[in-house]
Amino acid sequence: MTLNTLPWALPAxxxxxxxxxxTLVDTxxxxxxxxxxxxxxxxxxxxxxxxxxxxxxxLVGKGSENLIKSLLALVEYxxxxxxSGAIFDAAWAxxxxxxxxxxxxxxxxxxxxxxxxxxxxAAGLRLACVTNKPTAFAQALLADKGLAGFFxxxxxxxxxxxxxxDPMPLLHACSLLGSSPARTLMVGDSSNDAQAARAxxxxxxxxxxxxxxxxxxxxxxxxxxxxxxxDLSWQG
Numbered sequence: 001m002t003l004n005t006l007p008w009a010l011p012a013x014x015x016x017x018x019x020x021x022x023t024l025v026d027t028x029x030x031x032x033x034x035x036x037x038x039x040x041x042x043x044x045x046x047x048x049x050x051x052x053x054x055x056x057x058x059l060v061g062k063g064s065e066n067l068i069k070s071l072l073a074l075v076e077y078x079x080x081x082x083x084s085g086a087i088f089d090a091a092w093a094x095x096x097x098x099x100x101x102x103x104x105x106x107x108x109x110x111x112x113x114x115x116x117x118x119x120x121x122a123a124g125l126r127l128a129c130v131t132n133k134p135t136a137f138a139q140a141l142l143a144d145k146g147l148a149g150f151f152x153x154x155x156x157x158x159x160x161x162x163x164x165x166d167p168m169p170l171l172h173a174c175s176l177l178g179s180s181p182a183r184t185l186m187v188g189d190s191s192n193d194a195q196a197a198r199a200x201x202x203x204x205x206x207x208x209x210x211x212x213x214x215x216x217x218x219x220x221x222x223x224x225x226x227x228x229x230x231d232l233s234w235q236g
Contacts, residue, residue, distance in 0.1 A: 006224050015179035016120055019188035020131035020138055022210030024113045028053045029106030034099045041094040049075045058214040061192050063132040063157045103137055104144035116229025117150040128173040132157040132164055165192045167200035191220045
């Protein structure tokens with residue numbers, strides 16, 4: 001069990017950047033449903049491929065385009081499959097059509113997430129949500145789950161030129177928050193978040209649940225790990 005004691009005193013930070021999928025909300029169900037509907041709009045063998053949570057957990061985290069391309073590539077191991085380059089446009093259009101209909105319907109807020117955000121807000125930290133999910137989808141999900149009011153800004157995967165693990169979204173969020181990276185805590189669930197934080201110069205805290213591409217989270221280079229965002233204990 002990970003100890004929920006942080007290696008910093010709370011005054012060390014002015015702000016925090018929080019990831020969305022896998023950190024605040026378990027959205028695997030949304031992805032499974034949207035991807036299955038998308039495949040259903042495509043010809044065989046794509047329409048015959050079954051998507052499940054285990055598969056999506058391994059593929060998710062680097063943006064919608066990467067998720068779809070990775071899934072299509074898996075299907076294309078079938079001998080009769082077409083090249084993904086010829087079908088990606090159709091898949092992308094289908095996914096964009098279906099995702100708004102499923103966004104939030106098959107997902108749930110992680111235990112302790114709301115309490116953790118409330119504690120950060122009460123402590124005076126300025127908060128931004130930074131995610132590789134498109135901004136409109138992220139804002140709609142945060143509103144649906146009652147989390148939008150905690151965040152001054154939402155930076156989606158389409159807000160800047162590059163997505164996490166590139167540091168650009170985090171640096172953009174720091175600029176919006178008016179905080180230096182060294183005084184802005186990154187809270188996430190994967191190596192994407194940790195790599196982006198390291199490159200941006202932000203301290204990084206990872207949750208022990210969530211999605212990390214099927215890899216052990218404690219093997220990731222991070223400053224601290226917690227089992228829940230609720231009841232965190234700060235040093236000093």
